Amino acid sequence: MNFTRIYAMALRYLYLLRRSPMRIVELVYWPFMNLAVWGFITVYLRSNTFGITQAAGLFLGAVVLWEILIRSNLGMTVTFVEEFFSRNLGHLFISPLRPHELLVGCMVTSLVRTIVSLLPAILGLVPLFGYSIFDLGAPLIAFYLILSMFGWAFGMFIMAILIRWGLAAEAFAWAAMFAIMPIAGVYYPIAALPGWLQPVAWALPSSYVFEGMRAIVLEGVVRTDYLWRGLALDGVYLALGIAIFQWTFHIARKRGLLLNAS
Amino acid sequence: MPLDATVPALQARGLTKHFDSVPAVNGISFTVPQGGIVALLGGNGAGKTTTISMLLGLLLPTSGEARVLDHDMATDRFSALPFMNFSSPYVDLPGELTVTENLKVYGRLYGVAALSARIEELAALLQLNEVLKRRVRELSAGQKTRVALAKALINSPRVLVLDEPTASLDPDTGDWVRGVLSNYARTSGAAIFFASHNMLEVERMCDELLIMKAGKIHDQGAPKDLIQKYGRDSLEDVFLHIARGGDEAGQ
Numbered sequence: 283m284n285f286t287r288i289y290a291m292a293l294r295y296l297y298l299l300r301r302s303p304m305r306i307v308e309l310v311y312w313p314f315m316n317l318a319v320w321g322f323i324t325v326y327l328r329s330n331t332f333g334i335t336q337a338a339g340l341f342l343g344a345v346v347l348w349e350i351l352i353r354s355n356l357g358m359t360v361t362f363v364e365e366f367f368s369r370n371l372g373h374l375f376i377s378p379l380r381p382h383e384l385l386v387g388c389m390v391t392s393l394v395r396t397i398v399s400l401l402p403a404i405l406g407l408v409p410l411f412g413y414s415i416f417d418l419g420a421p422l423i424a425f426y427l428i429l430s431m432f433g434w435a436f437g438m439f440i441m442a443i444l445i446r447w448g449l450a451a452e453a454f455a456w457a458a459m460f461a462i463m464p465i466a467g468v469y470y471p472i473a474a475l476p477g478w479l480q481p482v483a484w485a486l487p488s489s490y491v492f493e494g495m496r497a498i499v500l501e502g503v504v505r506t507d508y509l510w511r512g513l514a515l516d517g518v519y520l521a522l523g524i525a526i527f528q529w530t531f532h533i534a535r536k537r538g539l540l541l542n543a544s
Numbered sequence: 545m546p547l548d549a550t551v552p553a554l555q556a557r558g559l560t561k562h563f564d565s566v567p568a569v570n571g572i573s574f575t576v577p578q579g580g581i582v583a584l585l586g587g588n589g590a591g592k593t594t595t596i597s598m599l600l601g602l603l604l605p606t607s608g609e610a611r612v613l614d615h616d617m618a619t620d621r622f623s624a625l626p627f628m629n630f631s632s633p634y635v636d637l638p639g640e641l642t643v644t645e646n647l648k649v650y651g652r653l654y655g656v657a658a659l660s661a662r663i664e665e666l667a668a669l670l671q672l673n674e675v676l677k678r679r680v681r682e683l684s685a686g687q688k689t690r691v692a693l694a695k696a697l698i699n700s701p702r703v704l705v706l707d708e709p710t711a712s713l714d715p716d717t718g719d720w721v722r723g724v725l726s727n728y729a730r731t732s733g734a735a736i737f738f739a740s741h742n743m744l745e746v747e748r749m750c751d752e753l754l755i756m757k758a759g760k761i762h763d764q765g766a767p768k769d770l771i772q773k774y775g776r777d778s779l780e781d782v783f784l785h786i787a788r789g790g791d792e793a794g795q
Binding site: 284286287289290291293294297298301302364368369370371372373374375376377378379380535536537538540541 | 626
């Protein structure tokens with residue numbers, strides 16, 4: 283692992299962000315809009331209904347955490363898609379940059395993109411809706427880690443698909459992560475899913491975060507067992523993501539797919 | 545990296561690549577010595593890009609070996625990649641980044657020491673000072689080629705692989721680029737291996753050329769020797785003769 287090369291990859295994307303103000307606007311725009319809509323829904327529910335919807339920030343917390351997951355994932359895959367668009371992959375693949383360094387470079391970029399993207403929206407929730415995600419306390423750090431790592435692992439899988447099918451799979455790169463939304467327990471508990479689907483949901487690290495968040499908001503309990511399970515599952519998914527990416531890279535070298543990608 | 549001067553810069557040994565049992569490159573062997581300038585000629589579909597891709601380690605051979613500075617590019621390419629570089633008009637640099645930013649990124653990827661000084665040196669050599677702060681996408685074709693060359697020379701490579709180095713350039717710029725490359729090979733002792741469709745370029749630059757046809761090396765030798773061997777007036781005539789199915793000595 284060479285940190286100068288990883289820094290070079292991160293620098294490449296930071297230069298890109300600095301040179302493209304519209305990219306920064308777009309990064310901030312979608313999370314802000316999403317959180318604003320859910321903020322107003324929460325205000326409406328608070329004044330008209332009873333029960334769990336009264337719990338401050340139940341939905342807003344879920345939206346912020348979902349955004350962390352989706353931004354971490356997109357930060358990884360969109361970064362890679364940028365290389366396709368700029369027809370730069372050929373230069374990268376014949377440089378000393380190793381595939382795992384490319385992955386770490388994308389992770390670092392994803393981290394920066396997620397912070398740039400979410401911080402304004404998260405801070406905006408405080409004056410607008412009187413909600414702070416930081417009220418979740420120390421477990422928020424673990425939630426962030428679990429969601430980011432899962433987003434990255436899923437991103438590696440999508441990057442492998444991009445190497446295999448090129449820009450024909452671009453739409454998939456944008457939408458793939460949304461496929462898990464119905465079963466990840468973002469807005470409702472896993473128990474609300476049909477019995478046969480629940481084991482699938484519990485196989486996702488993100489499910490432990492959303493259930494853990496609800497446990498804090500509704501019961502005031504920090505479920506450390508959820509945190510550990512989420513982190514352990516992340517380890518499995520990251521290992522799988524790296525293995526699938528490396529395997530696809532090898533297959534691509536064998537079949538000449540890197541030439542098409544380049 | 546201390547290097548034995550007798551180690552070939554590039555070497556293909558029985559290099560073969562089949563795509564779904566269709567042979568794209570069929571058992572070719574050649575050697576490019578350190579300091580040598582060798583061109584690869586051939587019509588469309590002759591196997592040039594496949595050969596170059598295997599030499600760069602982008603493509604795994606079906607059989608045989610592609611070696612760079614004695615490293616097998618199928619299994620040990622990361623030992624060779626820091627000492628080689630590549631340029632092609634068909635592979636771009638990120639257009640949103642400025643010339644300096646691109647060179648800084650690639651300089652770091654190649655672990656170049658004293659990077660700012662190296663960028664200044666290349667900017668002077670390739671007349672890039674006026675465009676260093678401009679985005680690559682705003683540059684003309686000639687300027688982009690010079691930037692691509694700066695990227696290809698950023699690590700002072702011992703092996704330079706080029707795909708049509710002067711494609712889409714006007715004759716004056718093309719001539720200037722050929723001068724820069726020949727001078728780099730002469731002063732640095734680096735080997736240059738390039739694919740080209742420009743026969744004048746090949747005649748002017750290379751010590752030896754390989755003519756590919758249907759995945760095989762049809763013939764090889766110094767440009768003048770091949771012209772004489774085939775009894776033709778120019779390399780272009782030799783190329784056309786071979787491409788149209790002729791044999792040696794005009795048969």
